[in-house]
Amino acid sequence: MKIKKILLAAILGISLISLSACTEDTKRSVKDFKSNWTGGLERTVQVYSNDGKLIKEYKGKIDIENKDDGTTKFDIDGKRVIIKNAIVIIEES
Numbered sequence: 001m002k003i004k005k006i007l008l009a010a011i012l013g014i015s016l017i018s019l020s021a022c023t024e025d026t027k028r029s030v031k032d033f034k035s036n037w038t039g040g041l042e043r044t045v046q047v048y049s050n051d052g053k054l055i056k057e058y059k060g061k062i063d064i065e066n067k068d069d070g071t072t073k074f075d076i077d078g079k080r081v082i083i084k085n086a087i088v089i090i091e092e093s
Contacts, residue, residue: 039063042093045074047086055086064090 035041040063047055058081064074072083 035063040075044091044093045076046089046091047083048089049086052087059093062090 031041038061040061042060043058043062043064045058045062045064047057049055058074058076060076062074062076064072066072070084072086072088074081
């Protein structure tokens with residue numbers, strides 16, 4: 001009887017872990033972890049002025065941090081870029 005309960009609990013636990021790995025939240029967490037440990041993801045960052053003109057475009061392995069004050073900070077090619085008061089569009093390659 002005890003063996004059946006243990007076996008049932010193990011199967012239930014494995015099933016729950018398997019199902020939770022399929023959620024979008026889990027996929028985002030895995031991507032965040034990968035980005036943090038590998039120095040970023042292949043991305044294209046476009047910076048626009050408030051009137052819609054393209055100021056600069058960055059391509060490469062980029063690790064991005066967005067702050068609550070609207071500042072975007074990232075590292076590319078060993079250089080740190082900090083952007084304030086601009087529209088930033090980030091696309092993963």
